[in-house]
Amino acid sequence: xxxQVDLPPxxxxxPTKKTHMTHSMITPxxxxxxxxxxxxxxxxxxxxxxxxxxxxxxxxxxxCARQGVNLSFFLDITNAYHDESYFPKEKMRSYPVKLMxxxxxxxHDYYREKLLRExxxxxxxxxxxxxxxxxxxxxxxxxxxxxxxxxxxxxxxxEEKFFPYIEALTEDENQGKSLxxxxxxxxxxxxxxxxxxxxxxxxxxxxxxxxxxYLPPNYDTATCNNLIYWLFVFEEDLKDHERLEDIxxxxxxxxxxxxxxxxx
Amino acid sequence: MIYDIVQAxxxxxxxxxxxxxxLESNTVDAIFIDEAFLGNKDERDLFFQLKHHALCLLxxxxxxxxxxxxxxxxxxxxxxxxxxxxxxxxxHLSLDAENPGTRSSILSExxxxxxxxxxxGYTNQEIARQLYISKHTVxxxxxNITSKLGIKTVSGLTVYAVLNNxxxxxxxx
Numbered sequence: 001x002x003x004q005v006d007l008p009p010x011x012x013x014x015p016t017k018k019t020h021m022t023h024s025m026i027t028p029x030x031x032x033x034x035x036x037x038x039x040x041x042x043x044x045x046x047x048x049x050x051x052x053x054x055x056x057x058x059x060x061x062x063x064c065a066r067q068g069v070n071l072s073f074f075l076d077i078t079n080a081y082h083d084e085s086y087f088p089k090e091k092m093r094s095y096p097v098k099l100m101x102x103x104x105x106x107x108h109d110y111y112r113e114k115l116l117r118e119x120x121x122x123x124x125x126x127x128x129x130x131x132x133x134x135x136x137x138x139x140x141x142x143x144x145x146x147x148x149x150x151x152x153x154x155x156x157x158x159e160e161k162f163f164p165y166i167e168a169l170t171e172d173e174n175q176g177k178s179l180x181x182x183x184x185x186x187x188x189x190x191x192x193x194x195x196x197x198x199x200x201x202x203x204x205x206x207x208x209x210x211x212x213x214y215l216p217p218n219y220d221t222a223t224c225n226n227l228i229y230w231l232f233v234f235e236e237d238l239k240d241h242e243r244l245e246d247i248x249x250x251x252x253x254x255x256x257x258x259x260x261x262x263x264x
Numbered sequence: 265m266i267y268d269i270v271q272a273x274x275x276x277x278x279x280x281x282x283x284x285x286x287l288e289s290n291t292v293d294a295i296f297i298d299e300a301f302l303g304n305k306d307e308r309d310l311f312f313q314l315k316h317h318a319l320c321l322l323x324x325x326x327x328x329x330x331x332x333x334x335x336x337x338x339x340x341x342x343x344x345x346x347x348x349x350x351x352x353x354x355x356h357l358s359l360d361a362e363n364p365g366t367r368s369s370i371l372s373e374x375x376x377x378x379x380x381x382x383x384x385g386y387t388n389q390e391i392a393r394q395l396y397i398s399k400h401t402v403x404x405x406x407x408n409i410t411s412k413l414g415i416k417t418v419s420g421l422t423v424y425a426v427l428n429n430x431x432x433x434x435x436x437x
Binding site: 140143146203206210214216 | 413414415416417419420423424426427428433
């Protein structure tokens with residue numbers, strides 16, 4: 001017996017996770033609870049705005065007002081996360097740099113305190129569930145440990161160099177200083193920044209593929225499934241994060257830089 | 265003659281010019297060559313390159329008398345029973361008996377060599393020197409490896425190589 005699923009014509013032949021969900025936008029009048037019902041992956045995103053659960057029947061607008069959250073920024077961030085095709089670049093570049101940087105920093109905290117730690121725990125669970133010949137699983141653990149270290153270094157680097165540099169460019173006291181001096185002061189370079197992003201996402205994809213396609217299954221299946229679900233969530237978040245940094249923040253940085261003198 | 269061995273799409277070309285023309289815009293898994301159609305040394309030398317991209321089998325009247333044998337994966341007696349092809353095709357193409365016709369995602373011998381070197385931490389330049397191929401060829405092998413395996417980074421490829429016993433674990437840098 002086969003089940004026929006009627007997809008709207010625009011969904012195409014291969015529905016991805018995102019097209020499975022109702023494609024409607026998040027609006028100010030929508031109840032915040034319904035936002036979560038529509039896409040539960042938004043939970044941690046909403047938390048990053050300092051919003052916690054228990055909103056009763058309050059609308060998005062009401063919750064944002066209560067928490068002192070910029071409504072328009074909240075809508076753009078959540079909608080972009082919810083629907084990959086929604087990405088109003090110009091509008092998003094017009095938000096104050098500090099607003100975007102604060103959101104990105106919160107995202108970093110979430111990676112460090114939640115995603116990386118939880119993934120580590122799941123990798124350990126996977127190892128503990130090993131039946132025999134566990135050398136292969138050690139490889140996975142080594143890979144993940146190195147990845148974790150790299151990502152932590154990358155996050156730290158952004159927090160210590162990239163974010164302070166871009167914030168410095170918006171500060172009055174730095175106007176008129178030379179870019180050369182400011183870059184040196186904050187240790188920022190474009191090249192190092194873009195290469196790292198590419199690697200962070202690629203390694204996550206590699207780890208998923210190794211687990212799904214190549215690792216001999218001498219472990220507890222449910223434990224490995226947990227890890228894989230988690231990696232999918234992690235990857236989605238990283239992609240969104242990378243998009244905000246590379247498509248919104250970097251051009252914003254370039255625009256800011258253009259008003260500074262190049263030479264000391 | 266091989267219809268009943270593998271279910272495959274078979275293209276006939278008449279001579280090397282037609283073969284070259286076809287390969288410009290198509291990829292193939294195997295090339296069966298009748299020696300009678302091969303002319304000069306230059307035509308044989310072409311297989312030196314082709315050998316890295318497809319299984320090249322030469323069919324000959326007199327197996328022993330074939331010059332430039334190394335240009336081909338195997339020289340096969342024209343009158344040999346077709347069963348001799350089965351192990352060759354299976355080994356080189358990693359044919360999937362249950363899904364005939366699906367394109368193999370298994371690495372070729374050359375790709376496996378390149379993968380080992382990558383996993384051992386060598387640069388493209390170093391790999392090119394060790395395998396006597398151009399850096400450009402190394403890069404193209406790496407692209408194929410990544411698209412076949414779905415693994416892009418050096419550390420991911422290293423894990424794959426160890427999982428498949430291509431390199432010993434203690435040689436990971």
